Amino acid sequence: MKTIKHIFPILCLVLTLASCSTEDDDLFEENPVADLLLVKSMTANDHTIEIYSADNQFTIGYNELAVRIKDNTTDTYFDNPTIDWTPVMHMTSMMHSCPKSTITNSEFPNVAKGFIIFQMPGNDTEYWDLKFNYEINGVSYEAMDIIDVLPPADGMKRVSSFMATDGSRYVLAMVSPSNPDVMVNDFTAALYKMENMMTFTPVENYTITVDPRMPGMGNHSSPNNEDLTYNSATQMYDGKLSLTMTGYWKVNLMLYNESGDVLKGETVTDTNPESSLYFDFEF
Amino acid sequence: MIPIKDLKGFLCPFLRVSFQQKLYLTLFFSALYLSSYGQEKKPNICAASCAMKCVEVCMDSTKIQRLSEVIVVAPKKKLTYQRQSKPLSSVDEYLEKAQQITMIKRGAYAWEPNVNNMATERLSVTIDGMRIFAACTDKMDPITSYVDVSNLSKVTVSSGQEGSEQGNCVGGAIDLELDKTGFKEDYLRVSIEDGFESNNEQKIVGADINFSDEKFYVDADIIYRDAENYSAGGGEEVLYSQFTKYNLSFNGGLLLNENSKLSATFIFDEARDVGYPALPMDVSLARGIIGSVAYEQVSLGPLTNWATKLYANSITHIMDDSQRPDVPIRMDMPGWSDTYGFYSQASLKKEKHQFLFKADGFYNRSLAEMTMYPNDPSQSPMFMLTWPDVRTLNTGIYVEDNIAFGKAKLKLATRLSYQNNFVADDFGLNSLQIFYPEMEASQNRFLSSVSLLYSKKVKSFDVSVGASYATRAPSVSEGFGFYLFNSSDNHDYIGNPELNNEQAIEFNGAVSYKSKKLKIGVSGNVFRMPNYIIGEVEQGLSTMTIGADGVKIYRNLNDATISNLYLNTEYKINKHLKWNGGISYHRGIDSDDRNLPFISPVAYGGALSYHKSTFTAGLEMQGATKQVNFNPIFGENQTDAYTVFGISMGKTFLISKNTFYVKAGVQNIFDTFYSTYADWNNIPRIGRNIHFTLSYKIG
Numbered sequence: 001m002k003t004i005k006h007i008f009p010i011l012c013l014v015l016t017l018a019s020c021s022t023e024d025d026d027l028f029e030e031n032p033v034a035d036l037l038l039v040k041s042m043t044a045n046d047h048t049i050e051i052y053s054a055d056n057q058f059t060i061g062y063n064e065l066a067v068r069i070k071d072n073t074t075d076t077y078f079d080n081p082t083i084d085w086t087p088v089m090h091m092t093s094m095m096h097s098c099p100k101s102t103i104t105n106s107e108f109p110n111v112a113k114g115f116i117i118f119q120m121p122g123n124d125t126e127y128w129d130l131k132f133n134y135e136i137n138g139v140s141y142e143a144m145d146i147i148d149v150l151p152p153a154d155g156m157k158r159v160s161s162f163m164a165t166d167g168s169r170y171v172l173a174m175v176s177p178s179n180p181d182v183m184v185n186d187f188t189a190a191l192y193k194m195e196n197m198m199t200f201t202p203v204e205n206y207t208i209t210v211d212p213r214m215p216g217m218g219n220h221s222s223p224n225n226e227d228l229t230y231n232s233a234t235q236m237y238d239g240k241l242s243l244t245m246t247g248y249w250k251v252n253l254m255l256y257n258e259s260g261d262v263l264k265g266e267t268v269t270d271t272n273p274e275s276s277l278y279f280d281f282e283f
Numbered sequence: 284m285i286p287i288k289d290l291k292g293f294l295c296p297f298l299r300v301s302f303q304q305k306l307y308l309t310l311f312f313s314a315l316y317l318s319s320y321g322q323e324k325k326p327n328i329c330a331a332s333c334a335m336k337c338v339e340v341c342m343d344s345t346k347i348q349r350l351s352e353v354i355v356v357a358p359k360k361k362l363t364y365q366r367q368s369k370p371l372s373s374v375d376e377y378l379e380k381a382q383q384i385t386m387i388k389r390g391a392y393a394w395e396p397n398v399n400n401m402a403t404e405r406l407s408v409t410i411d412g413m414r415i416f417a418a419c420t421d422k423m424d425p426i427t428s429y430v431d432v433s434n435l436s437k438v439t440v441s442s443g444q445e446g447s448e449q450g451n452c453v454g455g456a457i458d459l460e461l462d463k464t465g466f467k468e469d470y471l472r473v474s475i476e477d478g479f480e481s482n483n484e485q486k487i488v489g490a491d492i493n494f495s496d497e498k499f500y501v502d503a504d505i506i507y508r509d510a511e512n513y514s515a516g517g518g519e520e521v522l523y524s525q526f527t528k529y530n531l532s533f534n535g536g537l538l539l540n541e542n543s544k545l546s547a548t549f550i551f552d553e554a555r556d557v558g559y560p561a562l563p564m565d566v567s568l569a570r571g572i573i574g575s576v577a578y579e580q581v582s583l584g585p586l587t588n589w590a591t592k593l594y595a596n597s598i599t600h601i602m603d604d605s606q607r608p609d610v611p612i613r614m615d616m617p618g619w620s621d622t623y624g625f626y627s628q629a630s631l632k633k634e635k636h637q638f639l640f641k642a643d644g645f646y647n648r649s650l651a652e653m654t655m656y657p658n659d660p661s662q663s664p665m666f667m668l669t670w671p672d673v674r675t676l677n678t679g680i681y682v683e684d685n686i687a688f689g690k691a692k693l694k695l696a697t698r699l700s701y702q703n704n705f706v707a708d709d710f711g712l713n714s715l716q717i718f719y720p721e722m723e724a725s726q727n728r729f730l731s732s733v734s735l736l737y738s739k740k741v742k743s744f745d746v747s748v749g750a751s752y753a754t755r756a757p758s759v760s761e762g763f764g765f766y767l768f769n770s771s772d773n774h775d776y777i778g779n780p781e782l783n784n785e786q787a788i789e790f791n792g793a794v795s796y797k798s799k800k801l802k803i804g805v806s807g808n809v810f811r812m813p814n815y816i817i818g819e820v821e822q823g824l825s826t827m828t829i830g831a832d833g834v835k836i837y838r839n840l841n842d843a844t845i846s847n848l849y850l851n852t853e854y855k856i857n858k859h860l861k862w863n864g865g866i867s868y869h870r871g872i873d874s875d876d877r878n879l880p881f882i883s884p885v886a887y888g889g890a891l892s893y894h895k896s897t898f899t900a901g902l903e904m905q906g907a908t909k910q911v912n913f914n915p916i917f918g919e920n921q922t923d924a925y926t927v928f929g930i931s932m933g934k935t936f937l938i939s940k941n942t943f944y945v946k947a948g949v950q951n952i953f954d955t956f957y958s959t960y961a962d963w964n965n966i967p968r969i970g971r972n973i974h975f976t977l978s979y980k981i982g
Contacts, residue, residue, distance in 0.1 A: 247666070
C-alpha cells in the first residue's frame, strides 16, 4: 500500500509531462495559426481555403490575414501555393476594390500572409466578396465567396477614405498600435491612392502629422509625438504616438504631399477642436 | 552597483523583527491594536503612548542662540501649561510660533512647515528620528499632520546642516519628539482635556493615562477634533475649511537591566472630511500608522548612549472632489507612502572630543494615482500614475565631533549617504519615458554634507559662526511626478529624473547677549544653492488640467540665494511680567535676480505675559509688512501688511489632590481680514476666535 501511495503521484506526473510534451510538439508543427481566429472558410475545387485573423471578423480598416489551403481528400495543407486575392465591394450602382498587399508565404510553408484594408462595411444591399486565384503544382484554381465586413465592435475609426485637395482619392488606415498603452507607442499607418476602381497603390514620401487629443479632458495633447513618414521597406508610414493616460483619444492627422501642400486635414486650435482626418480609440 | 533585488532583500530582517515585536506588544494592547489596525496588511511595529498634559511654546534660551529652536509642546512642568495661550491648538499652531518656521496654509488643517523659507523637499522632518514621507502629491499632508499635541513633548527645529543628524537636508530639520512618561515609582495619572473654539465650532476632546513603575511604563492617549468651516475677519465663511480628525497613541517601555531598556511607540492618526479651501480638491481620508521599537543601552565598550530603533509607517491619503458642486471634471487622487527604516547611534567621549556616530537607512515606497471621469459617461475613465511607485532606498552614516576649548566649542559634522530610486511600475516608467526616452528605472545618487560651527562665550555674549556644504536628491515629485497640478501658479508639473543633486553652501552667524533681565540675540544665515531645483515653464507642452496656464518641468537653476536675519528679545519687566519679541527679514533670489516663491516679507511678533500664583494672562501681537519681493511667475501676488492681536487668561484650581485648569482667550481680537504671503491662493485667515480649554488631571 505504501509503495502504491508513492508510485501513484509519480505516475500521474510522468503521464502529465508526457502528454504535455507530445501536445506541444503537435501544436508547434500543426497549428501555426493557433493564436488566430478562423474568420472564413471557402470550399471549392475539393479544397478548403481558411482565412484567419487576430480579430473575430473582417473589420473595416487594416486586417492582417493568414490563409491556408487544405486538400480535402488528404486532409493536409498545401505547402507554398502561389496565391493572389481580390476583394470587391458590390455597391448598388458600381463595384470597387480596396487596398491590399500581395499574399506571400510566411515562416510556415503552408500558411500565407497579407493584409486587406476595407474602407467600408457591407450591408443588406451592398456586400464584399473575396476572390482567390491560386496555383498548386502548376495547376490554377479559382475560388470566391461573399464575406461579411463589419464596423469595429467599439465603433472607433481606424481608417479614412477621402477626396484630397489634389482631386485624388486616398485611403489611410491605422496599422499599429493595435493595443495602445500609456507610453510612446510605435505608430504605423498605410496610405494608398485610388488609381481607379480596382487599383490602389501605396503612396510614397508623403508626410502625415500627428496630434493626439483627449476631447474628454480639455482636448489636451501629448508631447514627443513623431510625424508619420514613409518607410520604403514596409511601404508604410512610421511615427510615434505618445499617450499620457488611458481613456478616449482622438489622433488628429494632416496629410502633406512631397512639396509640403496640405492634402487633407486641419490644424487643431482652441476654436477648431478636431481635424477632418483622424483616427480614434479608447483603452 | 548593487542590484535592486538585493536591495529589496535587505529589508527582510526588519520585517521579521517587527513581526516579533508585534507579537510582544499585542499582549499589551491586543484589543485596541487589532481594532485600529486590523484592516492593514503590512507588518507594522509596536505601540506606545504619550501624555496629553500641558502645552506651551517656551522661548527657550537656545532660541536666542538660534541654532536649534525648541518648541515645548507637552512639558512635565505644571506651570508651563499656563503660558501657552491656546494649549489645545494644533501642532501647526505650535510650530508657527517658532521664528524660523513659517507655515504654508492650504486650509485650516495640515499646514506645511518651512524652515528658513524652505519647504518639505529641502528639509528633514522626522518623528522621534523616524523618516516618514507624505502620501499626497499636492502636499496636503505634511507629516506634522499625522501627530497631535497629545503625542508630543517637544519639537526641535534645526537650521541648515544642524539638522543633518536626522537625514539629508539643505534647509534644516524638524524633529517631533514623542512624549514618554519614563520609569517612575508607582506613578499613575489620568487626565481629560476639553477645548472649544467659537469661530469654526471646533470641539476638542482628549484623554490620556500614564502608568509607570521602576521597570515599566505605559502611556496611552486619544484626541479628537471636529471643526466646521471657519470665518475670515469680517465674517465671510471660508467654504471647505472643515475637518475631523482623531489620533490614538501608545507608548511603552521596559527596563531590561540597569544598562538597557526596550521601548516601543505606536500612533494611529486618521483625518476625514478635510476641506482645502485653497485647492480644487478635498480629502476624504488621511491615515497614518506609525510604529517603532527601540533598544537603548547606556554603554557599549567605550561607547555610551547606544540607541537603536527599527520603525515602519504607512500613510494613506485619498483626495476627492465629491463635495465640490462645480468642477470641470470629476477625479480621484489616492496616494500611498510606506516607509521602513532604522537607525543606530552611540556617543564616544575622548579627552576634548565628544563624538556621535550614527548609521541609518530607510526604504520608502511612494505611489499615487489619478483617475478622471469624463463628463460623457460613455467614455472610459482616464487613468494615470502621478507617482509611479517610486522606491527610495537611502542609507547613510553621520559623524559629529564636539571639541571643547575652554569657553569655546567647535562642532564638526558630516553625513554621507547613498540613495537609490527605482521606478517599480512599468506603466509609470513608460509614462515618464514619454518625456525622457532614455530614462532608466533605477538611479543612484551619493549625497554628502559637512558642517562646522564655532561658538564662544565672551563675557555676557555668546558668539557663533558656522559654514556648511550639503547636497540633496530631488524629491519624488521633483524627480518622478507626472502632471501634478499646482493651483498656486496654475501649472501642471512634470518631474525630471535627469535632475542633478541640489547643493547648498551655507554661512551662518549669531550673537546673543544675556543678563538677568534682558536677553537679546541676532542671528543670520545665507544659503547659496547651486543647482536649485524649481519648476520652469516648458513652452509647447499641452496642459493636462483643464484651465491650467501651462506645463512646468523641474529644472536645476544655476543657483539661488536665500538669506534670513532674525532678532529676538526677552525682557523681564518685573517678577510677574515678561516681554518677548522678535523681527525677521528674509530674501530669496535666483541667479537671474528673480524672486523665489514663498519667501516671507519682514515679519514681527511680540508677547507680554503675566504670571502670578495660579493666574496667567497674555497679550500677543503678530504681523508682517507689505510684501515687496514677490514673483507672479510662481503664482504670487503682493500681500498686504497686517497686524493681529490676541489675548488669553488662565487659572489653575486645586481640587483635593487633582488639578483643574481653565484657560480662555481671543485670537484676532479686532476681526481683521488678512492673508499672508504663505496662504495658498490668498485664502484669508481665521477671523475673531474665542477659545476655551479645560483640563482635569487626576494624580
